Amino acid sequence: MYQIIRQILRTGIKTETPPQPDDTLRSQIQEINAQILHHVGRALAIRHVDAGSCNGCELEIHCLNNAYYNIDGLGIHFVASPRHADMLLVTGPVSRHMEIALKRTYDATPDPKLVVAIGDCGGDGGIFSPSNALGDKCESYASCGKVANVIPVDVAVPGCPPTPVAILQGILTAVSNLKAR
Amino acid sequence: MKLEEFTIKFPRLPGAMPAWHGTVSAEELCALCEEAQRGGGKLLALWGSDETEQNAGYALHVALVTAPGLLVLTLPVSCDKPVFPDLSQIFPAADRMQRGVADMLGLHPGGGGNHRKWLRHAAWPGNIHPLRKSFDGTTRFPTEDDNYPFVPVTGNGVHEIPVGPVHAGTIEPGHFRFSIVGERVLRLEQRLGYTHKGIEKRFEGMVLEQGARLAGRVSGDTTVGYAWAYAQAVESVTHTTPPPRALWLRALFLELERVLNHLGDLGYLGNDAALAFGFTQFWILKEDLLRMNGELFGHRYLMDRIVPGGVACNPDDAGLLRIAGMLCHIEQNVATLKGIYDDHAGVQDRFLTTGRVAPDLAAQLGLTGMAGRASGQAWDVREQFPCVPYDRLDVQMATHRNGDVAARVIVRFEEITESIRLIRLMLEKLPQGEVRCAVGEAAEGRLGIGWVEGWRGEILVALHTGKDNRIHRLHPHDPSWQNWPVLEHAIIGNIVPDFPLINKSFNLSYSGVDL
Numbered sequence: 001m002y003q004i005i006r007q008i009l010r011t012g013i014k015t016e017t018p019p020q021p022d023d024t025l026r027s028q029i030q031e032i033n034a035q036i037l038h039h040v041g042r043a044l045a046i047r048h049v050d051a052g053s054c055n056g057c058e059l060e061i062h063c064l065n066n067a068y069y070n071i072d073g074l075g076i077h078f079v080a081s082p083r084h085a086d087m088l089l090v091t092g093p094v095s096r097h098m099e100i101a102l103k104r105t106y107d108a109t110p111d112p113k114l115v116v117a118i119g120d121c122g123g124d125g126g127i128f129s130p131s132n133a134l135g136d137k138c139e140s141y142a143s144c145g146k147v148a149n150v151i152p153v154d155v156a157v158p159g160c161p162p163t164p165v166a167i168l169q170g171i172l173t174a175v176s177n178l179k180a181r
Numbered sequence: 182m183k184l185e186e187f188t189i190k191f192p193r194l195p196g197a198m199p200a201w202h203g204t205v206s207a208e209e210l211c212a213l214c215e216e217a218q219r220g221g222g223k224l225l226a227l228w229g230s231d232e233t234e235q236n237a238g239y240a241l242h243v244a245l246v247t248a249p250g251l252l253v254l255t256l257p258v259s260c261d262k263p264v265f266p267d268l269s270q271i272f273p274a275a276d277r278m279q280r281g282v283a284d285m286l287g288l289h290p291g292g293g294g295n296h297r298k299w300l301r302h303a304a305w306p307g308n309i310h311p312l313r314k315s316f317d318g319t320t321r322f323p324t325e326d327d328n329y330p331f332v333p334v335t336g337n338g339v340h341e342i343p344v345g346p347v348h349a350g351t352i353e354p355g356h357f358r359f360s361i362v363g364e365r366v367l368r369l370e371q372r373l374g375y376t377h378k379g380i381e382k383r384f385e386g387m388v389l390e391q392g393a394r395l396a397g398r399v400s401g402d403t404t405v406g407y408a409w410a411y412a413q414a415v416e417s418v419t420h421t422t423p424p425p426r427a428l429w430l431r432a433l434f435l436e437l438e439r440v441l442n443h444l445g446d447l448g449y450l451g452n453d454a455a456l457a458f459g460f461t462q463f464w465i466l467k468e469d470l471l472r473m474n475g476e477l478f479g480h481r482y483l484m485d486r487i488v489p490g491g492v493a494c495n496p497d498d499a500g501l502l503r504i505a506g507m508l509c510h511i512e513q514n515v516a517t518l519k520g521i522y523d524d525h526a527g528v529q530d531r532f533l534t535t536g537r538v539a540p541d542l543a544a545q546l547g548l549t550g551m552a553g554r555a556s557g558q559a560w561d562v563r564e565q566f567p568c569v570p571y572d573r574l575d576v577q578m579a580t581h582r583n584g585d586v587a588a589r590v591i592v593r594f595e596e597i598t599e600s601i602r603l604i605r606l607m608l609e610k611l612p613q614g615e616v617r618c619a620v621g622e623a624a625e626g627r628l629g630i631g632w633v634e635g636w637r638g639e640i641l642v643a644l645h646t647g648k649d650n651r652i653h654r655l656h657p658h659d660p661s662w663q664n665w666p667v668l669e670h671a672i673i674g675n676i677v678p679d680f681p682l683i684n685k686s687f688n689l690s691y692s693g694v695d696l
Contacts, residue, residue, distance in 0.1 A: 007458075007521065011462065011465065014465050050354050052376045052377075054398040054692045055402055055692050056401025056404070058352065058353065059482065060481075062464075063464070065464070066464035067468075078350075080350070081349070093378055095375065095695075097304055097375045098375050098376070099304075099324070101354065127383075128378045128379070128395075132319070140318050140321075140379045140383075141318055141319070141320050141321060141379060141382070142377050142382070143379055160484065163475075163481070
């Protein structure tokens with residue numbers, strides 16, 4: 001126990017430092033906090049669905065839980081069931097084999113619900129979508145392409161993978177959309 | 182592993198890795214597989230290809246690890262009778278690979294082998310084989326019923342827990358069916374293939390240079406491993422030798438990727454054993470390393486940093502110094518945290534004897550990579566078949582014989598220590614000069630092999646070239662093919678709540694095998 005306490009004290013608080021004029025990340029985090037309280041009036045519960053990604057986006061979603069981003073401290077937490085969720089965080093492209101599971105997860109999420117598509121693949125099918133004769137991304141025998149092809153999407157966050165800060169921004173944008181609805 | 186002498190009569194493929202390739206008959210294929218197996222060798226990968234455009238029917242390709250190196254055997258398969266010998270009798274790990282070939286190409290293992298579908302669910306009918314050249318990859322079929330024949334387990338008090346494809350945590354999708362009595366697991370059956378997005382079909386027709394980006398996204402957590410293996414394969418068919426500095430930087434990236442993944446896993450393993458402190462600590466170190474990668478190399482996970490012909494970034498001396506500083510930071514903290522994990526009775530109680538795979542079972546089933554080394558399977562390409570720069574670094578393989586979660590934790594700790602030692606040597610000896618050279622054109626009908634010890638285990642990229650410097654067929658092979666079936670054995674007799682811990686201790690890729 002002594003060793004654990006010593007290591008905790010030695011590590012200190014890693015969660016990004018208090019607001020400074022040039023600390024863009026911190027000001028975003030504070031804004032997220034205020035937005036969540038303002039629009040949802042409580043904590044935000046997120047259900048993550050991997051609908052066919054390469055697992056790169058999952059790596060960055062995991063990082064949101066680390067001490068630097070500390071999303072729990074912002075009142076955002078990941079939940080185990082869509083029935084407990086306010087928001088779905090979906091990575092893609094949506095494989096044909098995940099199409100039904102994703103639709104069912106969406107249906108199981110109570111209204112009003114938000115959907116944030118993560119990554120280049122979630123946003124437009126990315127590298128896994130072939131291009132048609134016009135050069136546009138199209139679906140394939142195995143992939144439905146972007147998440148919006150399968151369920152309604154509020155916000156799409158580009159990046160391969162998007163950084164944790166970009167994902168946080170996407171969550172904020174979706175939450176502030178809620179008011180406009 | 183002690184490998185017996187093995188004489189190869191086929192020509193050697195050009196390139197960085199020791200690989201030979203020959204065309205064989207069905208009898209020769211079986212005989213060579215048996216000989217390799219008897220001599221302590223193993224099956225690395227099995228894939229098929231459509232050669233009908235060259236009027237050569239189909240082909241089955243088998244990659245075996247033998248004492249001199251990799252032996253790739255090609256068996257022509259006729260269109261009239263698309264059957265090949267069932268190799269799962271010799272190598273049990275061949276089972277799912279063969280079923281994948283049957284789904285994707287319509288080539289079937291003969292005899293009484295397992296004929297259930299594997300990669301195909303409900304998105305296309307059973308008489309359609311997407312990797313046939315006559316199939317247009319953008320064709321879409323209405324969703325059918327999956328009707329997968331799970332193996333039923335019956336008996337007094339036996340019941341089933343179906344889990345997934347959408348899991349409770351932030352992980353990839355897959356279906357696990359537990360047959361249990363009380364809370365003890367009698368049997369686990371996995372159903373994967375949910376993230377099948379047509380990667381192999383996407384590769385076909387791509388220009389060699391284009392394929393690098395896709396190869397780096399077969400399994401995002403092993404992007405460096407795949408990108409290097411792909412680059413090796415392209416460099417083999419184009420007779421390219423990248424500048425020395427590029428090769429050393431590739432190895433530096435590979436070891437950074439190993440450390441990153443091991444840090445993340447050690448954090449989650451602590452967390453799954455109810456020590457949230459472990460998650461917090463290890464993920465601070467992981468984030469520190471990710472931020473350094475982002476600032477020095479332009480990508481937190483080093484995606485697209487390895488390209489055919491070299492690498493896409495070149496750190497200066499200040500950057501190298503920064504890496505050295507980061508290594509000290511990680512080394513000190515990991516040493517402290519290892520002491521805490523070792524002394525923590527609650528954590529050790531969960532880790533020890535949980536999810537055990539004994540060495541003889543591991544050998545029989547072909548358990549490979551990091552998980553294999555924790556069950557006495559002493560395979561490591563970096564040590565046994567070292568390419569530049571590993572031939573200059575004398576890699577020390579980490580092995581353990583207990584085969585439980587605790588052993589997989591210890592191997593991870595030891596591999597972090599070894600990777601830090603290797604990176605320090607690389608920083609010290611890193612050659613000066615260019616980091617990228619021009620890549621020539623590849624002739625049609627060539628085979629190129631890339632073979633890299635990724636953090637999870639051996640990555641193979643087999644590249645068959647087509648016309649105009651394009652890919653005719655590309656098979657990326659993840660070590661998870663071998664290790665997923667062993668996880669079904671590791672859980673037997675354990676309690677259901679230990680499954681997340683056991684699963685995490687293997688940490689296998691879904692995307693890498695679903696393709």
